[in-house]
Amino acid sequence: xxxxxxxxxxxxxxxxxxxxxxxxxxxxxxxxxxxxxxxxxxxxxxxxxxxxxxxxxxxxxxxxxxxxxxxxxxxxxxxxxxxxxxxxxxxxxxxxxxxxxxxxxxxxxxxxxxxxxxxxxxxxxxxxxxxxxxxxxxxxxxxxxxxxxxxxxxxxxxxxxxx
Amino acid sequence: xxxxxxxxxxxxxxxxxxxxxxxxxxxxxxxxxxxxxxxxxxxxxxxxxxxxxxxxxxxxxxxxxxxxxxxxxxxxxxxxxxxxxxxxxxxxxxxxxxxxxxxxxxxxxxxxxxxxxxxxxxxxxxxxxxxxxxxxxxxxxxxxxxxxxxxxxxxxxxxxxxx
Numbered sequence: 001x002x003x004x005x006x007x008x009x010x011x012x013x014x015x016x017x018x019x020x021x022x023x024x025x026x027x028x029x030x031x032x033x034x035x036x037x038x039x040x041x042x043x044x045x046x047x048x049x050x051x052x053x054x055x056x057x058x059x060x061x062x063x064x065x066x067x068x069x070x071x072x073x074x075x076x077x078x079x080x081x082x083x084x085x086x087x088x089x090x091x092x093x094x095x096x097x098x099x100x101x102x103x104x105x106x107x108x109x110x111x112x113x114x115x116x117x118x119x120x121x122x123x124x125x126x127x128x129x130x131x132x133x134x135x136x137x138x139x140x141x142x143x144x145x146x147x148x149x150x151x152x153x154x155x156x157x158x159x160x161x162x163x
Numbered sequence: 164x165x166x167x168x169x170x171x172x173x174x175x176x177x178x179x180x181x182x183x184x185x186x187x188x189x190x191x192x193x194x195x196x197x198x199x200x201x202x203x204x205x206x207x208x209x210x211x212x213x214x215x216x217x218x219x220x221x222x223x224x225x226x227x228x229x230x231x232x233x234x235x236x237x238x239x240x241x242x243x244x245x246x247x248x249x250x251x252x253x254x255x256x257x258x259x260x261x262x263x264x265x266x267x268x269x270x271x272x273x274x275x276x277x278x279x280x281x282x283x284x285x286x287x288x289x290x291x292x293x294x295x296x297x298x299x300x301x302x303x304x305x306x307x308x309x310x311x312x313x314x315x316x317x318x319x320x321x322x323x324x325x326x
Contacts, residue, residue: 024240028191028201036199036233038191040240070199077187077203 004138007152011144014081014132017074018045021106026073027052029063037063043074044103049088050125051103053111056092061121064090070125079134082142085125096122167301170315174307177244177295180237181208184269189236190215192226200226206237207266212251213288214266216274219255224284227253233288242297245305248288259285 005013017023025043030036037059044051050072054061064070064087072083093100093111100122104110111120130145132138144151168176180186188206193199200222207214213235217224227233227250235246256263256274263285267273274283293308295301307314 026189026191026201026236026240028189028199028234030193030197030199032197034193034195034197034230036191036193036230038189038201038234038236038245040236040243067197067199071191071201073189073201073203077189080203082201 010132028071032066042107044106052123056121082131083127084129088124088126090123093117093120164298173295191234195229205270207269215286219284245294246290247292251287251289253286256280256283
């Protein structure tokens, strides 16, 4: 097992995974009555948020409308980013503008090219908590963001007095 | 995109994925209040059921106790088995016997070797619905098992009259 990575290494690697061309996510949601749901979906990464595209009638879209939260795993089971996220916005695909440009560029698929483009929702998930780990020795220190704030920004010491 | 596989090919491939040495799963559960949870976990596959091992205090173990259901993805995001499952049984690791032998052999890790073996639960998930697909052209026909029964056994015609 490799040595555990530093906070900065994990954050760098996490952003690389999220922004990788063709990145897919395992998107876990819960239905209104609490049934767990899980699907793999392509993602776009804006630098701050995850952009998903899914059919409006899909269980994932309906669960996100009902509850507004998801837990999203990206990467492999032994090198992953795990994000607890809230729905920040949603729109029909033809109205999603630049968000959908970001998604289409990263995923290689643009739902606006489909004859039923209106059937797709573009859903923006904003990370609230973000964790990254590889193996058991990286469980400690896996939380990189909490309450939407990167932890190094919380704990970063004040700059020394100027001079 | 490759041609979609037949039912028999998908079932064969699904069983191969589930039984592969070192197989990991993305295990989605919901808490008592409906919050989605997701973690990667090693699995054992008995031929019928998934065996998970997780700390009793983990959110996954607590969610499974509270709700008794999970949705489990195994394989890659573009070659996967997706299982809706019910908890069939659970036991403390030292009491799990052959189920834990199956898990340990497949995963390469035996919690009975840990000093805190009592802290681990062995949880058996029984598939209720099982789906397998690779790309969009395999969404049709992805359901291989429903209500715990392989569909080819449902639809299989009666054998011809003996003679």
